[in-house]
Amino acid sequence: MSEPASISAAIAGRYAAAIFDLAQEAGGLDALEADVGALGAALAESPDLRDLIVSPIYSREGQAGAISALAAKMKLSAPLANGLRLMAEKRRLFALPQLLKALAEAIAEAKGEVTADVTSAIALSKAQADKLAQTLKDKTGKTVKLNVAVDESLIGGMIVKLGSRMIDTSVKAKLASLQNAMKEVG
Structure with a gap:
């Protein structure tokens, strides 16, 4: 900062x-x-x-x-x-x-809510967003509001940021990880 x-x-x-x-x-x-x-x-x-x-x-x-x-x-x-x-x-x-x-x-x-920033490769349907919010609520014990954004460069999957935690299941990240692994081998 x-x-x-x-x-x-x-x-x-x-x-x-x-x-x-x-x-x-x-x-x-x-x-x-x-x-x-x-x-x-x-x-x-x-x-x-x-x-x-x-x-x-x-x-x-x-x-x-x-x-x-x-x-x-x-x-x-x-x-x-x-x-x-x-x-x-x-x-x-x-x-x-x-x-x-x-x-x-x-x-x-004060309301016991947290906000999760979600970036997905395609727009989430209402059902998908609700299921993701419920899953995060089960994990955190708090009501979760989603800030959803779309980034087509992810190719597939999503990135979820909740507080200091980040879960990156995007195809882009997996390809980058695979590319790094291939560099170490060869």
Whole structure:
């Protein structure tokens, strides 16, 4: 992780912990989860919002005003809206993507959920995704959400990343392993 990225993650982690604790005390984790999803979608869709959070041409007051208006328009919960205002006043909005990621992870942890990143050679059917999620749930004891992506270069099979564990059953990986074994022989 690069130094600026680790600094952003550290800043976001502190804000996320405070926002999460306030929302949990108020019994508003479901609202916070919905807000995190909506704000993440808005950030992904709006180049103006992305520009606002990283551009130094906006003043503290300008950022704070824009974030307050956005929070009111989106009807964000009080802990998140207040946290965003504070981040704007302290010129920390550049860490917003990391904040949303940290909040999503904290909410999932509180709900006993984990997220598995699955990359497959072809799109998984609903039945296949459900069976994979159930198998992972049986192994971990937690509810598993799947982030599914398709990478045709895998040729066949899939790669599953769950926390620090990775299971690579792709044909591409098996061919690479076979190629390495052949180099050692010959």
